[in-house]
Amino acid sequence: MNEQELRSIVREAIARHAAVTAKVSSPAPASFSAVRQHASHAMFAVAAGADADGPCIIEPGVACNHCGFCKSYGH
Secondary structure, rough: OOHHHHHHHHHHHHHHHHHHHHOOOOOOOOOOOHHHHOOHHHOOOOOOOOOHEEOOOOOOOOOOOOOOOHOOOOO
16 A cells, blocks of 8 residues: 555545534534523522531531532532
8 A cells, every 4th residue: 555545545534534523413502591591500599607617508517618509409
């Protein structure tokens, strides 16, 4: 096999890959406003004590590590 044949094989492989990639369509990304409106992304206002270095609202025996679980629906 010479260099010209190798180049031809590589070009054919790239063309096949490009054709397959063009046929596969990815779903359209969700718009920013649609993501913000979904209930799983809502955040609640929580008492100021938990926002500081107070105890966790969900598990009062431990310090708040600011995971945000108490501010959401838990998703």
